[in-house]
Amino acid sequence: MLWKLVLKEIKYQFKTITIYVFFGVIFLFYFSQFGIEAQEIYKPDPGSNDYGVVEITDEYEEMSGIYIQLKNDLLSGEVGKYTPLYKTVKLTEQEKSKLVNWLMEIAPTGEIKDAKTDIKVGYDRFIDIIHSYDDLMGGNTVYNDENRHSFRGKTYEEALQEYKDLKNKDKFTNGSARLFVDYLGITAGLFPIFIAAFVLLRDKKSRANELINSSKISSIKYVFSKYIAVCICVMLGYLVLATFTTIKYMIVANKLNLVIDNFAFLKYTITWITPTVLFTVAMGMLLSIIFNNAIIGIVVQAIICYKSLMPLEGDYSLTKNIIRFNSLGNHENYIYWRNTIITNRLFFTGISLVMVMATVYLWSIKRKDY
Structure with a gap:
């Protein structure tokens, strides 16, 4: 029953303009902010005047x-x-x-x-x-x-060492993938709220709750089906971009005869962006039930997102729902912060599930009023 409801919600989402606007926004953000240029994996030229x-x-x-x-x-x-x-x-x-x-x-x-x-x-x-x-x-x-x-x-020596780390320790794509999720994580911290904040209020507006309340659909199945479906729809956009970027890097690597990690972009997308999406969607659904209003959820999430944007690197406290790692490679710094980042991602995954359960509880109380 649960997965039938999930599939039904996914089909509904792909009939709405909102999901396509969301895809358009993240695709535009991707192509305007994250470039895949061949020179990113070229060895630095000792005669250059600029090494970054x-x-x-x-x-x-x-x-x-x-x-x-x-x-x-x-x-x-x-x-x-x-x-x-x-x-x-x-x-x-x-x-x-x-x-x-x-x-x-x-x-x-x-x-x-x-x-x-x-x-x-x-x-x-x-x-x-x-x-x-x-x-x-x-x-x-x-x-x-x-x-x-x-x-x-940077000096030439520093640029050369960074290239060696990017090649030997990050296999090029791991370093680029962290920059990829840094940029797209910003969109994951805000834009899914425009879908999530309306998903439960939609049935009330259409009076579908009269049918739902009289059926045998439990509150937990109803809320979780919508939550899972929205998260799947949102993550699909990021996974498509991760796959697209992987293919482009594979083409460049093949041309330059380089060894890369073919799963880097998918790996970082799933582990870094998914918890942000889980949190954003859960927050949107919870606040829409509490206040019976979608706009409040959007405003609150915009504030949370803004507070997580800075600094560009080095702050992975539990108040930051977006992981910022705004540099290409920088392997040693990543290793230094890796355990803190893992803790952050596990925390936001856990708190997201807590918020969904709170939404289930509140919706089960309010469904009779609906």
Whole structure:
């Protein structure tokens, strides 16, 4: 009975325009954000002038780079903010005055030639100043802990080592697959809500509940059939893109005589994106039952999604339902965070099932009222 209901819901979803709009959105996002270019798996040229960038980890390099940014803010009279999209905000004269004082405290000479001698504050005090500046400008500036990143150009040696890791440790496609799910995970954290938030309210609106309530369909079968069906429909779009990308990489690898992991994109799609989809769909269904309104669920999920977008890498706490790993390869960093990512994915899978059971309970109470 359960799988007959699942199949029936899947057939219904593919008769609606909503699922095709969803596919269109994620396909557009894919082709605009994630490219598969052959040069991604070419060995770096020692004569190149650009090998990309790498995040700064040395404290003095970081302070020096941010100091230059602060001076540029003072000269331009504005600072960048995410609200939620990026924009610039002008500094008042009072804010400029405070920024001047902080700059003088950091480097009294007004410039940094040798960071270790010219910077007169410790790293902790420097971060305190950055926090004060962020607070002064209303928060969520580019200096916020989640938004603040300092980069420098990669050396040829670093680019070559990254290529070797991508080739030998990630077999090319594993590194690319993490970037693939980073981009598409953003869509999984938001857009499925537009299907899930209406799936239970739909029958009420069409008065189909009169038939459902008088039938022998249990609440658990009814709710789970819709939940499973929506998750299958949504995941189908991601699996199609994962398969499409795998085929493209196989063609490139065959041309360049490279060994790749043929299952990488499917593997990361299933393990990283599926828990996000499970959570988004479960949240949409639960909130629609609680508030008897789909819009509230959409708004709540949009907020949750936004809170999970930053930083681009390195925060996999249980408050982040989207896994961000916005770099190609970076194998050593992935290994460092792998267990934390696994814990995060298991948590969101578990909490999703809890929310579905809560939906079953609430729907069983409300179905009589319907």
